[in-house]
Amino acid sequence: MNAPATSNVHMPASQPARAALEIADLQAWYGESHILHNVNITVQQGEVVTLLGRNGAGRTTTLRAIMGLTGARKGSIRINGTEAVSLPTHRIAHLGVGYCPEERGIFSSLSTEENLLLPPTLKTGEKGMSIDEIYDMFPNLKERRNSQGTRLSGGEQQMLAVARILRTGARLLLLDEISEGLAPVIVQGLARMIRMLKAKGYTIVMVEQNFRFAAPLADRFYVMEHGQIVETFAASELNAKMPVLTELLGV
Ligand SMILES: Nc1ncnc2c1ncn2[C@@H]1O[C@H](COP(=O)(O)OP(=O)(O)OP(=O)(O)O)[C@@H](O)[C@H]1O
Ligand SMILES: [Mg+2]
Numbered sequence: 001m002n003a004p005a006t007s008n009v010h011m012p013a014s015q016p017a018r019a020a021l022e023i024a025d026l027q028a029w030y031g032e033s034h035i036l037h038n039v040n041i042t043v044q045q046g047e048v049v050t051l052l053g054r055n056g057a058g059r060t061t062t063l064r065a066i067m068g069l070t071g072a073r074k075g076s077i078r079i080n081g082t083e084a085v086s087l088p089t090h091r092i093a094h095l096g097v098g099y100c101p102e103e104r105g106i107f108s109s110l111s112t113e114e115n116l117l118l119p120p121t122l123k124t125g126e127k128g129m130s131i132d133e134i135y136d137m138f139p140n141l142k143e144r145r146n147s148q149g150t151r152l153s154g155g156e157q158q159m160l161a162v163a164r165i166l167r168t169g170a171r172l173l174l175l176d177e178i179s180e181g182l183a184p185v186i187v188q189g190l191a192r193m194i195r196m197l198k199a200k201g202y203t204i205v206m207v208e209q210n211f212r213f214a215a216p217l218a219d220r221f222y223v224m225e226h227g228q229i230v231e232t233f234a235a236s237e238l239n240a241k242m243p244v245l246t247e248l249l250g251v
Helices: 060-068 090-092 112-117 132-139 141-145 154-167 185-197 234-249
Strands: 021-030 033-044 048-053 073-079 097-100 173-177 203-207 220-225 228-234
Touching: 021 060, 021 203, 033 048, 033 060, 033 203, 033 228, 048 060, 048 234, 060 073, 060 097, 060 173, 060 203, 090 097, 097 154, 112 132, 112 203, 132 141, 132 154, 141 154, 154 173, 154 185, 185 203, 220 234, 228 234
Parallel strands: 048 203, 048 220, 097 173, 173 203
Antiparallel strands: 021 033, 021 073, 220 228
């Protein structure tokens, strides 16, 4: 007789396997435009997952829908087990999510350190990284601690945008195209940052156009097309999936 598929009787009650993010049948609209069509994504705690797709596929919209920043949403978005699909953005953030939008959103008139002092601590009980921890992880930012946001290079601004999220205590990071427009040497620095965050147990969802950057970092991949997930596979399947990816993404 087959064991029931959902049986977890052997799992210690104190350590339930819990997904950091479970998106089920998510639909999202901008006004009248129906953009996401039944998106399903599950990310376990500590995983790095990359969302790939061509321009306009719906990757940014997926991150924005998780944060409650689109128009209407339908379906389910569970963050650390809590249903978030009808919560407002600030309540969603307090479930432990940090969103780094493509436009980075750092305060250009403030210094690096002032930017790092601004973020609130989320109500998750997780302490955010201290300024010293941030400077250990991003020595460049320490050197530039008194520089105004506008004076930072693109790479430094990107690191500051991520560092600011780490200050809040968010453990689930949604990163939109962090490598975009940056020189290869800077992108290598971002790859090191992702590895460090993974080693510290952060859960990361990365939207990426830069396949070469994402490929060696991700545990699993999702591919979107026309607001739907059309492929999902693990890093171990990457080689076998290359022909499909070439077709879907032109990589
Ligand atoms: N604010 C908006 N209002 C109406 N439609 C939008 C809005 N933002 C995006 N869209 C549309 O939603 C679709 C998905 O866009 P999205 O920004 O999610 O794509 P993407 O996968 O992030 O690609 P890229 O970043 O390369 O543009 C596109 O057709 C886009 O035109
Ligand atoms: Mg986008």
